Amino acid sequence: MTTGTHRSDALEAQWSRALHSLGRRVTRQRLAVLAAVEHSPHSTADDAAAAVRAELPHITVQSVYVVLADLTDAGLLRRIETPHSPARYETRVGDNHHHAVCTGCGRIEDVDCAVGHAPCLTPSWAPGSGRMTIQIAEVMYQGLCDDCRDIPAQSTDHSTDSPQKEHHER
Amino acid sequence: MTTGTHRSDALEAQWSRALHSLGRRVTRQRLAVLAAVEHSPHSTADDAAAAVRAELPHITVQSVYVVLADLTDAGLLRRIETPHSPARYETRVGDNHHHAVCTGCGRIEDVDCAVGHAPCLTPSWAPGSGRMTIQIAEVMYQGLCDDCRDIPAQSTDHSTDSPQKEHHER
DNA sequence: AGCCTTATTATGATTTATTCAAAATAAGTG
DNA sequence: CACTTATTTTGAATAAATCATAATAAGGCT
Missing domain, CATH: 3.30.1490 (Dna Ligase; domain 1)
Incomplete structure (x- = not known):
């Protein structure tokens, strides 16, 4: 397990490149959050945090909030506000x-x-x-x-x- | 000041009738909230509370929340969720x-x-x-x-x- | 007009969603 | 490998909204 690759490696590489070209650092938590939202679109911050914890058990919701906000800002995520529900996120951006x-x-x-x-x-x-x-x-x-x-x-x-x-x- | 009428009396009568025909009671706070939202559309609960306090100085935000939710439920108000802002309300419904x-x-x-x-x-x-x-x-x-x-x-x-x-x- | 039932409102506390400031950590550069 | 600085963590704070219970008053009835 030195390479530690599971999950869609292609996507991960893609995201890394995107982050890089945006002048942003490539971190485990960012990739994990992206993977979580990719896997189940329209996730809330809580949903994402729960999913990410499978990989980074110690992550807190607050950190996920920061990452989500930042990735949204960077254009890698899109934030959706549905009525009577916390904000949700998806990786399908641009279209x-x-x-x-x-x-x-x-x-x-x-x-x-x-x-x-x-x-x-x-x-x-x-x-x-x-x-x-x-x-x-x-x-x-x-x-x-x-x-x-x-x-x-x-x-x-x-x-x-x-x-x-x-x-x-x- | 026995009749105590100012503000748009026509609208007030209209709302009273509407509430009545919906089987709901006509109360000062409902009329005041309706008037407040009518006067400045896209008000938040706080905005509405502030406006209503000109007439009912003792009203609390919680009560305004209850009234807003109920009037929305009754179809007399419409709730709008704008991004990065508390919910807003307007009297223009139906269209x-x-x-x-x-x-x-x-x-x-x-x-x-x-x-x-x-x-x-x-x-x-x-x-x-x-x-x-x-x-x-x-x-x-x-x-x-x-x-x-x-x-x-x-x-x-x-x-x-x-x-x-x-x-x-x- | 006054009473009574029950919807509505007030009260106070609680939950949920989100943000913030400061300290700790780790990416990426040279 | 060391250093700079972005990023994450931590703990607390705020904002928005809801809930349970008690108090109040609308409107039907007599």
């Missing part, structure tokens, strides 16, 4: 894709840009609004996934509640 | 409009739906994703407003920082 979250179970799916590519960067402004130079457009779809539609009301207890109210998960 | 936030100053503008109306509810799915029944599509644009483009770097202090990094406001 203009969006997300759909199921209001039933909270699962998140990737969605290709609805309009094509650039068009969603040219919004039609509401009357009276000042114009902006749009740089990114994040679309967040919300709905019910097929699985959750099969189980109409597996809820715990709402007596007179209408079936289609708020769902919090997690 | 399918989106938001643009300036990465410079954090100001938020309303944006009419880019695609028209319904189309943004029919996303093109990424390969391998399970389908979902989309209910709402929130689009979050990010960019620089004209004001912030005029002042390229009025920042406090970033020495070697590139001008286009993270901005936190509030």
Whole structure:
């Protein structure tokens, strides 16, 4: 085990090169965090920390926060803010894709840009609004996934509640 | 001052009716919160609490949280989650409009739906994703407003920082 | 008008998500 | 191998939001 290579070695090399060319140091924790997020996209900081601990048992959530923020800043990760949930991260950067979250179970799916590519960067402004130079457009779809539609009301207890109210998960 | 009416009385009556028909009680704090959010849209819970205190000096943020959550649940308010900022609320519900936030100053503008109306509810799915029944599509644009483009770097202090990094406001 | 039921609000504490400052560590350079 | 400095660790602090319980008041009823 001198070389200590498991996991996708190709990706690791790729990330190392990327970090290097960005003038950033290549560290175990950065590679581990990248691998964790690559392996399970849309991870929260906690998720990532748990995954990383398999390799670096002593890492703390705070360190993971620092690494995540830095990698996001460097452009190697993308941060997603889903409603009623901590921030999530993914390695798929650069392409203009969006997300759909199921209001039933909270699962998140990737969605290709609805309009094509650039068009969603040219919004039609509401009357009276000042114009902006749009740089990114994040679309967040919300709905019910097929699985959750099969189980109409597996809820715990709402007596007179209408079936289609708020769902919090997690 | 027996009638105690100031502020937009018409709106207040409208909200009262809405609450009533939803089987919910009409309370001072609900009306005050609605008025506060109506007056300055995209308010945070803190903003709303501050505004409401002009009328109900003893109200606490926690109560405002409860009221906001309940009104959102009732469909009288809409909750917006902007990146790097607490949740915000607005009274404009029902229409399918989106938001643009300036990465410079954090100001938020309303944006009419880019695609028209319904189309943004029919996303093109990424390969391998399970389908979902989309209910709402929130689009979050990010960019620089004209004001912030005029002042390229009025920042406090970033020495070697590139001008286009993270901005936190509030 | 006044009482009563129950939704709503207040209170105080608690949890969760995230950030910060300072000390310890380790990448990469010469 | 030594040295500089980015990065990580550590421990504490803050911000945002939620929860359980007690107090209050809305609106139906008589």
